[in-house]
Amino acid sequence: xxxxxxxxxxxxxxxxxxxxxxxxxxxxxxxxxxxxxxxxxxxxxxxxxxxxxxxxxxxxxxxxxxxxxxxxxxxxxxxxxxxxxxxxxxxxxxxxxxxxxxxxxxxxxxxxxxxxxxxxxxxxxxxxxxxxxxxxxxxxxxxxxxxxxxxxxxxxxxxxxxxxxxxxxxxxxxxxxxxxxxxxxxxxxxxxxxxxxxxxxxxxxxxxxxxxxxxxxxxxxxxxxxxxxxxxxxxxxxxxxxxxxxxxxxxxxxxxxxxxxxxxxxxxxxxxxxxxxxxxxxxxxxxxxxxxxxxxxxxxxxxxxxxxxxxxxxxxxxxxxxxxxxxxxxxxxxxxxxxxxxxxxxxxxxxxxxxxxxxxxxxxxxxxxxxxxxxx
Amino acid sequence: xxxxxxxxxxxxxxxxxxxxxxxxxxxxxxxxxxxxxxxxxxxxxxxxxxxxxxxxxxxxxxxxxxxxxxxxxxxxxxxxxxxxxxxxxxxxxxxxxxxxxxxxxxxxxxxxxxxxxxxxxxxxxxxxxxxxxxxxxxxxxxxxxxxxxxxxxxxxxxxxxxxxxxxxxxxxxxxxxxxxxxxxxxxxxxxxxxxxxxxxxxxxxxxxxxxxxxxxxxxxxxxxxxxxxxxxxxxxxxxxxxxxxxxxxxxxxxxxxxxxxxxxxxxxxxxxxxxxxxxxxxxxxxxxxxxxxxxxxxxxxxxxxxx
Amino acid sequence: xxxxxxxxxxxxxxxxxxxxxxxxxxxxxxxxxxxxxxxxxxxxxxxxxxxxxxxxxxxxxxxxxxxxxxxxxxxxxxxxxxxxxxxxxxxxxxxxxxxxxxxxxxxxxxxxxxxxxxxxxxxxxxxxxxxxxxxxxxxxxxxxxxxxxxxxxxxxxxxxxxxxxxxxxxxxxxxxxxxxxxxxxxxxxxxxxxxxxxxxxxxxxxxxxxxxxxxxxxxxxxxxxxxxxxxxxxxxxxxxxxxxxxxxxxxxxxxxxxxxxxxxxxxxxxxxxxxxxxxxxxxxxx
Numbered sequence: 001x002x003x004x005x006x007x008x009x010x011x012x013x014x015x016x017x018x019x020x021x022x023x024x025x026x027x028x029x030x031x032x033x034x035x036x037x038x039x040x041x042x043x044x045x046x047x048x049x050x051x052x053x054x055x056x057x058x059x060x061x062x063x064x065x066x067x068x069x070x071x072x073x074x075x076x077x078x079x080x081x082x083x084x085x086x087x088x089x090x091x092x093x094x095x096x097x098x099x100x101x102x103x104x105x106x107x108x109x110x111x112x113x114x115x116x117x118x119x120x121x122x123x124x125x126x127x128x129x130x131x132x133x134x135x136x137x138x139x140x141x142x143x144x145x146x147x148x149x150x151x152x153x154x155x156x157x158x159x160x161x162x163x164x165x166x167x168x169x170x171x172x173x174x175x176x177x178x179x180x181x182x183x184x185x186x187x188x189x190x191x192x193x194x195x196x197x198x199x200x201x202x203x204x205x206x207x208x209x210x211x212x213x214x215x216x217x218x219x220x221x222x223x224x225x226x227x228x229x230x231x232x233x234x235x236x237x238x239x240x241x242x243x244x245x246x247x248x249x250x251x252x253x254x255x256x257x258x259x260x261x262x263x264x265x266x267x268x269x270x271x272x273x274x275x276x277x278x279x280x281x282x283x284x285x286x287x288x289x290x291x292x293x294x295x296x297x298x299x300x301x302x303x304x305x306x307x308x309x310x311x312x313x314x315x316x317x318x319x320x321x322x323x324x325x326x327x328x329x330x331x332x333x334x335x336x337x338x339x340x341x342x343x344x345x346x347x348x349x350x351x352x353x354x355x356x357x358x359x360x361x362x363x364x365x366x367x368x369x370x371x372x373x374x375x376x
Numbered sequence: 377x378x379x380x381x382x383x384x385x386x387x388x389x390x391x392x393x394x395x396x397x398x399x400x401x402x403x404x405x406x407x408x409x410x411x412x413x414x415x416x417x418x419x420x421x422x423x424x425x426x427x428x429x430x431x432x433x434x435x436x437x438x439x440x441x442x443x444x445x446x447x448x449x450x451x452x453x454x455x456x457x458x459x460x461x462x463x464x465x466x467x468x469x470x471x472x473x474x475x476x477x478x479x480x481x482x483x484x485x486x487x488x489x490x491x492x493x494x495x496x497x498x499x500x501x502x503x504x505x506x507x508x509x510x511x512x513x514x515x516x517x518x519x520x521x522x523x524x525x526x527x528x529x530x531x532x533x534x535x536x537x538x539x540x541x542x543x544x545x546x547x548x549x550x551x552x553x554x555x556x557x558x559x560x561x562x563x564x565x566x567x568x569x570x571x572x573x574x575x576x577x578x579x580x581x582x583x584x585x586x587x588x589x590x591x592x593x594x595x596x597x598x599x600x601x602x603x604x605x606x607x608x609x610x611x612x613x614x615x616x617x618x619x620x621x622x623x624x625x626x627x628x629x630x631x632x633x634x635x636x637x638x639x640x641x642x643x644x645x646x647x648x649x650x651x652x653x654x655x656x657x658x659x660x661x662x663x664x665x666x667x668x669x670x671x672x673x674x675x676x677x678x679x680x681x682x683x
Numbered sequence: 684x685x686x687x688x689x690x691x692x693x694x695x696x697x698x699x700x701x702x703x704x705x706x707x708x709x710x711x712x713x714x715x716x717x718x719x720x721x722x723x724x725x726x727x728x729x730x731x732x733x734x735x736x737x738x739x740x741x742x743x744x745x746x747x748x749x750x751x752x753x754x755x756x757x758x759x760x761x762x763x764x765x766x767x768x769x770x771x772x773x774x775x776x777x778x779x780x781x782x783x784x785x786x787x788x789x790x791x792x793x794x795x796x797x798x799x800x801x802x803x804x805x806x807x808x809x810x811x812x813x814x815x816x817x818x819x820x821x822x823x824x825x826x827x828x829x830x831x832x833x834x835x836x837x838x839x840x841x842x843x844x845x846x847x848x849x850x851x852x853x854x855x856x857x858x859x860x861x862x863x864x865x866x867x868x869x870x871x872x873x874x875x876x877x878x879x880x881x882x883x884x885x886x887x888x889x890x891x892x893x894x895x896x897x898x899x900x901x902x903x904x905x906x907x908x909x910x911x912x913x914x915x916x917x918x919x920x921x922x923x924x925x926x927x928x929x930x931x932x933x934x935x936x937x938x939x940x941x942x943x944x945x946x947x948x949x950x951x952x953x954x955x956x957x958x959x960x961x962x963x964x965x966x967x968x969x
Contacts, residue, residue: 024457026450052457057487061450064443064484068418068454071441074461076454090444099888195888197416197439197455199466204434204891206442213431216886379920386929390943391896393729394927395695396816396904397947401927429897432884437893556924583695588815590948593925 007179009172012140013079013105013165014039016147018049019184020103022077023191026054026065028084031117032169033107036079059084063091063102070100071205073196075151077102081169082109082123089127095162096131096221098206099195101154102162103147108136108267108317109169110351118352119168121267122318125295125326131221133163133228134296135249138271140177143167145247146293148184149235153249157194158227168268168317170352182243225297232294250299252291255281256306259288261364264307265315266292266327269348269355273315276360287364292327300334307331308338313364317349324369345369377557383409392435394427397589399553399579399596400500401427404436404471406556407498410563413438415467415496416455420448420481422473422500423507446480448472449488452495460494467496467567474501474515477576478536482514485536489543489572496566496573499536502581510584517604518658519651521586521643528646532658540574541610541669547573549609549618553580554596558619562609569611578605586642595640602637603659606666615669625667634659686832687748688735691767692757693904695813697820701755702733704824704846708839709737717742729898730764737832753830756780757802757819760903768872771795776830776867780819782965785868793874800826800865803906809857811850815948816906821847821854822861829867836862896943901928905946908964909939915958922950922959 007015013036017025025044027037043049052069056062059080066076080088085106095102110120124134135150137143143165150163167173197205209217232249240246254274256262261280263273270291280287290306292299312335316325323329328345335343346363347370349355358375387408394401400423408415416439419425425442428434443451448470456468472481477499485497504522505511512522518532540548547569551559559577566573580595582588587595599605600620607621616622623629634656638644647655688705692698699720706716720733734748750770756779761767767777768790776796777788782804785797806817821843828836840858844851911922913936923931930944931937939950951959 023461024454026454026457050461052461054453054457055491056450056453057483057490058450060446061453061484061487064447064450065454065457067443068441068451068456069458070454072416072455072458072462074458076458091447094444097889195890197441199414199416199439199464202413202436202438202440202893204428204436204440204442204893206889207428207434207440207891208426208430209886209889210430213884213886216884217889220885220887379924382920382924384933388929389893389895389897390928390930390940391898391901392928393898396814396927396945397949398927401929402925402949405927405929406924429891431886431889431891433894433897434891435893435895435897582814586814590815590952592927592947592949593953 002183003181004178005181006176007140008035008174008176009140009143009167010035010107010174011039012144012179013147014043015179015181016144017077018043019181020148020151020188021075021190022049022051023074024052024054024066024069024076025078026056026062026069026076027078028056028059028062028080030059030081030084032109032173033079033081033084033105035173036105059087060091063088063095066102067091067095067098067100070102071098071197073191073193075191076100077104079105079107081107082111085123085127086111089130092127092130092132092162097217099160100162101151101160103150103154104162104164105143105147106164106166107169107173108166116351117169119171119268119349120318120351121166121168124164124166125318125320128296128326131161132296133161133225133294135163135165135293136266136295137165137167137172137293138268138291140172140175140179141245142247143172144179144181145239145245146249148188149239149247149249152188152235153228153231155191156231159224159231160194161221161224161228166267171268186242187239229294229297229299248293250294250302252293253306254289254291256288256290256310258286260286260311261313262288262290262307262310263313263315263360264290264292264327264331266295267317269315269317272355272357273360276357279357280361280364295327298330298334303331303334304338307335308340311341312343313346314343315346315348315360315363317355319347319350346371377561379557382560383412385409385413387413387437389435389437392427393429394423395583395589397582397592398423398427399502399581399592400424402553402556402592403500403559403577403579406559407471407563408438410560411467411469411567415469416441418443418448418452418455418468418470420472420476421445421507422476424471426507445476447484448476448481449484449493449495449497452497453488453491453493456493456495470495470497472497472499473507474499474503474513475505477501478514478534482536486543489540489545489574492545492571494570494572496575499574499576500579501576502579502584503533504581504584506581506584518655519644519647521646528651535662537574537576541615544613545572545574546612547571547610550576550578550605550607552578552596552600552605552607554593554598554600555607555619558607565611584643586645587640598632598637598640601632602634603631603663604634604637606663608666614671617666617670625670684739686737686753687751688737688753688755689748689751690733690735690755690757691761691765692731692820693761694729694731695816695818696757697818698731698757699733701757701820701824702735704839704842705735705827706737707842708834711838711842712834714739714833715742719747721747730761751775753778753827753832755823755827757823759783763903764899768792778823778827778830780823785866786870788870790872791874791876792872794869794871796830796867797870798826798829798865798867800861802826802861805857805861805864809853809860811853811857822857825858825861826865828862829865901943901945902941905944905964907946907948907961909944909946909948909950909959909961911937911939912958912960915956917956919955921953921955925949925953
């Protein structure tokens, strides 16, 4: 058994980075992700973590430095949230086309104005087209495991894409719970880059890419996402065999087999939804849950298999104004031409409104799309 | 040093896509010779990102990492951190234009300088966004025509080399493509120093400044001879003028008439006497300001050449 | 009626402007005009393509022109770098800036009209130079009017006068001179059309390897040719270190690499012995 510590989500992310043998960290403080930076800083200064820590002057520079470090052959890590993530946007695209397998922790939070520091997945969901792999976690142990698994996936020769590991701001980032601090020695070795900057090897990275070659690169990135889905299953299995923990990468299902009404959601509220399912079942309502873990790549086939004959309620903790819930819209298009009976959107928890099991129960029977209050 | 003692290997290969008489290629050639090719270049959006040519080939024969416009110094910091962790002693050099230094790149530059990153940041300053078609930058001098200041820029330039002096970094110098030996030697000296180092090279751009393509080098000399561009070097806080600027500062050489410099460029051809006087005033002030940095020579000896 | 025109030039020669002026002239004559530049690496000297469509009906095509009626070649040397005849319709017209005669051109079509004119000569004569390089777009528009195109020279002159302000007069003069100078001739080709296929490259990483000639043999960018007088040369190496193109090689003596020299003539101005002279480049093999 490994050491078990009571840690917040943010501290967990920092320990995961340390045990994932991260060698360069570049980060900038932002609520509610700041404690990741603080913890990493302490781990490095105390000599517990063998890494260079660059205290950059902005998130744009944080990602730029991670890209540089990764290109030079080091496993790189950063953490951010909300405005910081938005500020990085340009470099997120850069990391993808550059093929630098960086992993980043994102404590999901709303974007202002007005200033709102609370949970909302809109910050990461609005980065969905950057080419990053995106995981949404629902517990601290999951954050811990997923960071190591994300490196395995991202650095695979068949993938070579950056990945973000997201978790709800405050709800997970500042909530303490036990985390088993597994050392990943059998699972994740030191980073072995496929290519790296080297004074002896004078290649040029990222010069002009004419239209047809650019399309080739973009197509190869799409293919990498497809391959990532297949690889996720393998990594899940391997991880389970090594450590005895089922940490899903694609999705987590709960009592869906005989369910009539299925809740589909992501992040911490996916954990709360489990409680709601049990409560509904006690009331003789055949409820089930699919908690989507990987939003990018979007596991269309896996979702279809689980949901094609169900009544579906999609709970989004985010809004894409002018369109609706991002998860709802993606799922709707994935389930087109299947015999799905009904797919109903719900917008909950925006701007940090607390989401309870009663929120789910109520939402299943009310006709309102938006729930803008705490149902306690 | 004699020209024959310079590195003979070429690191900027012929047949690239630079304009006729490009000042940036001349400067980069010289810099890479001085580094003997032992460097990783980080290049933000600028003319060099274009003239190195398209995939699958490149005109630059040292490792190059292209990065986004705002992020050169930050990307270089990341590369250096990785090299340091791996125990590699590779020099990481940023090669940026004035846009990627003065304007959009300034925040990352200032951050890296303050952190004391062990990198060499080189700005080739052509005083415009020439890559996008000659727009005004923070380095464009007062009065200059650009495609975003059709009647001449109304503001004076800022000076990032002075800003770097204010950051207190161990090495700051200016150079001009008119004096390549001087540039070569400055790069060599910068290489001997650890920590954040900054070199700014004046790079007169024929299409951007509107002068004939064969006059690139001459213009680089004239800028210095007329006092408009000042050569200096500051090592560990010890400031000194260098080359022609030193001779001027010590009163051993007369400055050439500033008008000769200005009026040989199309971008200044519309200047009125009042505007020329305004530029002269700015140049005198700058000389006085820098002269005060020379230890033991507090007198601003230069001003008298203008007044 | 749909006339589609493809302009070939090198950055700085004004191909994009010419394409736009042509569309403007067509609009003034009551037609629908469209001008579409293709931007590659925007560098003075690099090959540039631009397209113009003229029609009596609204134009909805937004793609590039692949089968032009008319091709305008601002720079004869571009023939070395790109296939200017590619896709040109049978019986179409090539308007080319050259000192050669029309029937010296070889192509795959059965027959084409060739309009030849020494636009560089006209530009130099009328002092149409930017940063020392001749700008030939307005004289080429003059020569273009020799092709089957429903535009009056007065309309073109009016637009050019408006566009170029102070320099309008010289440009109008150049248009007239080029129009007078240009000759049109029906020329037979081989009639054997070939359709070369581009080989696809797999791109997984945006990584490139160093090579000379990323822009091809850049000698084709050369309007002026430097010549070293070895009687006067003392191998001081000033030309070598100041060459923006790395095109001066160090062999037994300094040697200009004429495959890559773009003819910027910086070497002529830095030579302390004045041992490098220049003359207008003439490529005998083009």
